[in-house]
Amino acid sequence: MIENLDKEIIRKLQEDISITATLYKEIAKDLNMSEDELLHKVKYYNECGILKRIGAILYHRNVGFKANAMVVWKIDNQDLDKIGTYITSISEVSHCYERKPCSSWDYNLYTMVHEKDRVSCNKIIEKIANTIGCANYKILYSTRELKKTSMRYFK
Amino acid sequence: MDSIDKKLLNLIQNEIPIDKRPFKILGQKLFLTENEVIKRIKKLRNEGIIRRIGGIFNSREIGYTSTLCATKVPENKIEEVASYINGYEEVTHNYIREDEYNMWFTVITNSEENLNNIIQEIKNQTNLDEIISLPSIKLFKVKMVLTF
Numbered sequence A: 001m002i003e004n005l006d007k008e009i010i011r012k013l014q015e016d017i018s019i020t021a022t023l024y025k026e027i028a029k030d031l032n033m034s035e036d037e038l039l040h041k042v043k044y045y046n047e048c049g050i051l052k053r054i055g056a057i058l059y060h061r062n063v064g065f066k067a068n069a070m071v072v073w074k075i076d077n078q079d080l081d082k083i084g085t086y087i088t089s090i091s092e093v094s095h096c097y098e099r100k101p102c103s104s105w106d107y108n109l110y111t112m113v114h115e116k117d118r119v120s121c122n123k124i125i126e127k128i129a130n131t132i133g134c135a136n137y138k139i140l141y142s143t144r145e146l147k148k149t150s151m152r153y154f155k
Numbered sequence B: 001m002d003s004i005d006k007k008l009l010n011l012i013q014n015e016i017p018i019d020k021r022p023f024k025i026l027g028q029k030l031f032l033t034e035n036e037v038i039k040r041i042k043k044l045r046n047e048g049i050i051r052r053i054g055g056i057f058n059s060r061e062i063g064y065t066s067t068l069c070a071t072k073v074p075e076n077k078i079e080e081v082a083s084y085i086n087g088y089e090e091v092t093h094n095y096i097r098e099d100e101y102n103m104w105f106t107v108i109t110n111s112e113e114n115l116n117n118i119i120q121e122i123k124n125q126t127n128l129d130e131i132i133s134l135p136s137i138k139l140f141k142v143k144m145v146l147t148f
Helices: A004-013 A023-030 A035-048 A077-088 A118-132 B003-014 B022-030 B034-046 B075-085 B112-126
Strands: A051-058 A067-073 A093-099 A109-115 A137-148 B050-057 B065-071 B091-097 B103-109 B131-134 B136-142
Touching: A004 A023, A004 A035, A004 B050, A023 A035, A035 A051, A051 B003, A067 A118, A077 A093, A077 A109, A077 A118, A077 B136, A109 A118, A118 A137, A137 B075, A137 B103, B003 B022, B003 B034, B022 B034, B034 B050, B065 B112, B065 B136, B075 B091, B075 B103, B075 B112, B103 B112, B112 B131
Parallel strands: none
Antiparallel strands: A051 B050, A067 A109, A067 A137, A093 A109, A093 B136, A137 B091, B065 B103, B065 B131, B091 B103
């Protein structure tokens, strides 16, 4: 159960945190709580799965990852778990979801692949396709980023 | 960016320790002082390499629900449609992709009902013929870490 105090903490942690040697202490001060209490809470969120991690998110285009492909696959239902688990092991794949298909778009597995350029991206996709034995897939490269923000909860 | 920056980026994308002195811990792994780690992170942020440092949450565990939507937008209407759709803070990502379904955006909100209302409203306001919604059934992986 997420209480009001948890919401306040989450609101703080989802911002761009300013970097100091004792950053949790500064956040705790803003929230009127002790550093130990805050650290205890944050560790708990992490353990129970609410918080995936405290970490850095990069501007991937600025660090040379220019190609971004969404690959959609049509996979037999009984093979989904096996294939999904395999795809998870590929480091260039950042996201992998099973999604509910619809009549005009019947792909059920979605993967995001990030690489330096399309040639390297295509190589990875080809390797995946060969390994899982799936020919029914489509590569959708992004050509324009219209919006990209981090979700802000409890606003 | 030198090789130490790259190692540092690999580490901090995975985790900034939940500890009283997180940068001291990172420094020990890289044979750097705490101050040096902080200086490098600040530099990487100012150079437009680091977008954000903070908590990355599991939206489902927090009680939010989301979907991926796709629609076909004529080339000359992209700006207008995007500016309407992007006005929703529940829309966090929106991309043009190479397909007949050329606009792909995500909607995330605190209830199924809200989610459906937003999609319906977008459809009505933009006069799009069709918006497909592809909610996730199973999450196999979400981890945006770029390895150098």
